[in-house]
Amino acid sequence: MKRLLCAGCGCWCDIKRRAMLLNGVTATLFFNNSISTAQILSMSVFFGGNRMNSNYVTFNHPDENLGGLSNLNLDYPIAVNGVRMPTAEHLFQGLRYRSAMIQAATISVEHPISARRFAASKAFRDQTCERWRQNQLEIMEFCLKTKLLWNWVKFGRLLRSTEGKTIYMLSTRNEYWGVLACNDGFVGKNHMGQLLMKLRDELLSDNNEHLRTLTPPQHLDLKFLGQPIQAKDRRDHVRQVGIRTTEMVNALRP
Incomplete structure (x- = not known):
């Protein structure tokens, strides 16, 4: 499972969870290694960041x-x-x-x-x-x-x-x-x-x-x-x- 330090909350956030929060297609791409951790973070900010x-x-x-x-x-x-x-x-x-x-x-x-x-x-x-x-x-x-x-x-x-x-x-x-x-x-x-x-x-x-x-x-x-x-x-x-x-x-x- 991919994990990294989140700049926003300072905790070790689960990138798998971020993918699931976006949508099923994104999660599938992530688990198949067709989409990167950086792309997940980018989309999570777009869909769920400050707005x-x-x-x-x-x-x-x-x-x-x-x-x-x-x-x-x-x-x-x-x-x-x-x-x-x-x-x-x-x-x-x-x-x-x-x-x-x-x-x-x-x-x-x-x-x-x-x-x-x-x-x-x-x-x-x-x-x-x-x-x-x-x-x-x-x-x-x-x-x-x-x-x-x-x-x-x-x-x-x-x-x-x-x-x-x-x-x-x-x-x-x-x-x-x-x-x-x-x-x-x-x-x-x-x-x-x-x-x-x-x-x-x-x-x-x-x-x-x-x-x-x-x-x-x-x-x-x-x-x-x-x-x-x-x-x-x-x-x-x-x-x-x-x-x-x-x-x-x-x-x-x-």
Whole structure:
């Protein structure tokens, strides 16, 4: 069976499965060695990669169109308690642990895929915070709001571009955060897509003032590098930014 590292999700994806997801003819050609792995990848991006139509948008690869919806995209840095991180994924994986040492090591990893793998390593997996296990959706929502707070113009524009459309995060194996493509559409819970749509709809509402401040859910007692996560109020900053370019926003980030 042919396997290779996927640039989009960072996992060892099954190319046989991609062929099956496209159609039966493609799968037959693949199994008969009449079509290459590279061609399968090319077609899988075309049929199931980042795209938009009249009813829905899909995303997977962080470096392609709509890739900013992914927490693996490095163009949306964030900050918590004055500490800057490359992505919201770093924060989500760091909050998996209460240990300040493990958190610091996780957020210091440059790439979000590597940070995810580091946080899931067997060396300290048994130290995973039970509240993180039980409240992943709420914690991820907090991370996405943090991403928007620090990237109000750029991420906000991307979310607005999906107005009225269902957002699906495509995956090759994760039916919890994303969906799997099949002949009849998509299969999976799509929790990431659901959270993004919720955030988008809040942003598009007449009153989105609450998104310009960020307070962690108190009942989760989130700690970051040994300290409680402090509330952040950027209302004045967002008003001043207005319609300035993203480059100017970057200059104002911590």
